[in-house]
Amino acid sequence: MTIDFSFHLPNKPSRIKLQSKDLEEIINQKDIGFFHLTDRDDFIEQTISMANQFSSKKHFVQIGIGGSALGPQMLVSSLAQTTNKTFSLLDNTDADYIYQTLKTIDLKQALFYVVSKSGGTAETVANYITARKMLLDSGVNEEELRNYFVFCTDPTQGQLRTHIQQNHYYALDIPANIGGRFSVLSPVGLFPAAFMGIDIQKLYFGANKIKKVLLKESEDNPLLYTAATLDDLYKSPNSKVDQTVMMPYSSKLKDFSLWFVQLWAESLGKISKENNNPIGLTPIAAYGATDQHSQVQLFMQGPNNKSIFLIHIKNKEQDFCFENNLDLPSATKLSPFNMNQLLEAEFKGTLEALKENKRPVFVLELDYLNAENLGGLILYFECLTALMGKYFKINAFDQPGVEKGKKYAFEYLNSLGK
Numbered sequence: 456m457t458i459d460f461s462f463h464l465p466n467k468p469s470r471i472k473l474q475s476k477d478l479e480e481i482i483n484q485k486d487i488g489f490f491h492l493t494d495r496d497d498f499i500e501q502t503i504s505m506a507n508q509f510s511s512k513k514h515f516v517q518i519g520i521g522g523s524a525l526g527p528q529m530l531v532s533s534l535a536q537t538t539n540k541t542f543s544l545l546d547n548t549d550a551d552y553i554y555q556t557l558k559t560i561d562l563k564q565a566l567f568y569v570v571s572k573s574g575g576t577a578e579t580v581a582n583y584i585t586a587r588k589m590l591l592d593s594g595v596n597e598e599e600l601r602n603y604f605v606f607c608t609d610p611t612q613g614q615l616r617t618h619i620q621q622n623h624y625y626a627l628d629i630p631a632n633i634g635g636r637f638s639v640l641s642p643v644g645l646f647p648a649a650f651m652g653i654d655i656q657k658l659y660f661g662a663n664k665i666k667k668v669l670l671k672e673s674e675d676n677p678l679l680y681t682a683a684t685l686d687d688l689y690k691s692p693n694s695k696v697d698q699t700v701m702m703p704y705s706s707k708l709k710d711f712s713l714w715f716v717q718l719w720a721e722s723l724g725k726i727s728k729e730n731n732n733p734i735g736l737t738p739i740a741a742y743g744a745t746d747q748h749s750q751v752q753l754f755m756q757g758p759n760n761k762s763i764f765l766i767h768i769k770n771k772e773q774d775f776c777f778e779n780n781l782d783l784p785s786a787t788k789l790s791p792f793n794m795n796q797l798l799e800a801e802f803k804g805t806l807e808a809l810k811e812n813k814r815p816v817f818v819l820e821l822d823y824l825n826a827e828n829l830g831g832l833i834l835y836f837e838c839l840t841a842l843m844g845k846y847f848k849i850n851a852f853d854q855p856g857v858e859k860g861k862k863y864a865f866e867y868l869n870s871l872g873k
């Protein structure tokens with residue numbers, strides 16, 4: 456496993472002493488479990504055994520939203536190889552989309568994975584009701600339903616746990632001290648990953664391996680250096696850098712950007728308990744080279760209020776040679792090169808231009824996009840998020856801001872009456 460970190464900053468962070476105890480203080484709290492998930496070999500065993508049990512199924516349909524959806528989706532799109540199995544996600548309550556998704560698969564070959572930490576999220580329950588009805592309508596009888604569903608929720612709490620117990624459904628656990636957006640390395644993400652043929656042991660291996668780097672007590676600690684820099688850039692009176700771009704140069708990591716957006720936004724967008732001021736780093740999802748033709752103009756010449764994470768993968772499994780004899784000057788120019796060289800050139804070109812424009816850039820380079828490196832990358836950004844929460848003196852693990860919207864939505868629903 457190799458993840459190389461490099462920093463391209465107009466100024467060094469002013470915080471001189473970087474202390475790994477800042478991270479240790481967070482991860483040693485009993486109610487914060489994400490860092491220690493990868494010690495849970497029992498989760499690996501349980502999810503592999505569940506995946507084996509349902510290995511004859513062809514279609515995996517994840518039902519969940521937010522942290523119960525974005526991590527699993529990211530794992531599958533980053534690492535799953537083409538097989539005869541499919542993965543779909545029902546997160547939004549968009550009837551047309553759900554109809555289209557479920558109509559295109561053979562329901563008899565489907566396994567639905569219903570994930571909700573709280574056990575009562577409206578969108579998830581709505582999609583569960585819908586999938587269940589479609590199965591019944593397709594001729595599956597009530598007693599057979601347990602062969603179509605696996606659930607994942609809090610081990611003891613919540614309505615869903617009671618429902619599982621009463622109906623003897625198959626279930627996996629989300630540990631009580633893991634919140635949704637920090638749950639990708641729990642059975643929430645492990646089960647779909649294992650079903651889709653991803654080596655989940657390697658995910659854990661990579662995450663465990665990077666722990667040494669994250670806990671290192673020195674200036675070479677990339678995590679502490681990054682967190683201190685972001686904190687500095689945010690608090691500095693002349694350069695309020697309050698937006699964060701995540702831009703991997705990889706289509707397979709497009710969903711990694713979306714996973715990061717939720718982690719960063721829901722964890723760090725809070726009201727300060729110290730002075731009641733709103734705090735937050737607005738995340739922006741991008742991916743290269745595609746966004747060079749969309750958002751990069753803004754990143755280069757727009758307000759200098761963004762820090763930018765670029766992720767580059769040095770080696771790809773596939774490549775395409777451009778050699779050609781077309782009567783087309785732009786094709787002749789490309790003829791001596793191949794596809795991976797072009798993408799690398801685009802990454803390097805963008806980095807140089809951002810540096811010239813004095814934009815703060817953090818580069819992470821992976822030797823390969825594989826389970827080991829992805830496990831490391833996930834834990835790195837989870838720890839960075841937790842650390843930023845500490846530096847901003849907010850609780851990175853709650854989300855009180857989404858409650859009001861839910862309350863009003865239900866008031867509206869009830870007002871429709873029946």
Ligand code: PA5
Nearest residue numbers: 521522523571572573576635636
């Ligand atoms: O990160 C979080 O805690 C949230 O985004 C939740 O994952 C999301 O609201 C879904 O909640 P639940 O898993 O309880 O259905």
